[in-house]
Amino acid sequence: MTISFNIGSHQFQRPVVMGILNLTPDSFSDGGSYLSPQQALLRVEQMLEQGADIIDVGGESTRPGAAAVSVEEELARTVDVVAEIKQRFSCLVSIDTSKPEVMQQTVAAGADIINDVCALERPGALQMAAECGVPVCIMHMQGEPRSMQSNPHYEDVLSEVMTYLKQRVESCVAAGIQRENIIVDPGFGFGKTLDHNFKLLAHLSEFNQLGLPILAGMSRKSMFGKLLDKKPTELEAASIAGALIAVQQGAHIFRVHDVAATADALRVYSKVQMSK
């Protein structure tokens, strides 16, 4: 059986690769290589050539201990880059933000999807996302980015993440966001221990019961770094393994640094599916 799903009005018959564009100086995986707008656009061009369908633009790192970023600073980092990407390329752009003002101005500049690691919980975010009228990805996080990894604890991580996502979906629909505009994400690395992350990956297929596209973001994360005792830049193979395990369980969208390798691996998966 082949994959078929919608992100809003965009239809896909294959797994979708979301390439990560970090516009922050402190992102964990590229060691603070601060991208100028010109460098950012070169990186976008490269990811598109390598097979990315969506470019995820982030102006504030949400890794543990990252410095908070002002609205003005996050706007300055993201709005013009989003506009440039949409003017130069024909790809989809998602904005990785939790701030309503950033949602508003980047969507006005052409962003197609709102990707909020805080699942629209910040004041005004839910209303703003409903007003923007674009697809939204809502992700589970326990606690706040700055403290979420200090001591993650669950009675049952699977059922707690599932219940949270169900509740957030209901809140989104109640706020006027159409259900077919919602993507769900278990939030690997966001308030989870190594074992919590692998339990979620081992049972990812459970999330199909929500009847919504699933986004998996495991690329170069500590769930692999801790398991293998390796640095983020050495985690390409592990990240590919994670993506393949996730796609076999029904995940639809893969948020990754290593676009070419992931796109190739997912094409091998799709070919096998078509050969059944």
Ligand SMILES: Nc1nc2[nH]c(S[C@@H](C(=O)O)c3ccccc3)nc2c(=O)[nH]1
């Ligand atoms: N939807 C969605 N958006 C995301 N944004 C990020 S940030 C990530 C990083 O790559 O820096 C990161 C790495 C390590 C810890 C926290 C955050 N991760 C996701 C995700 O898993 N899902």
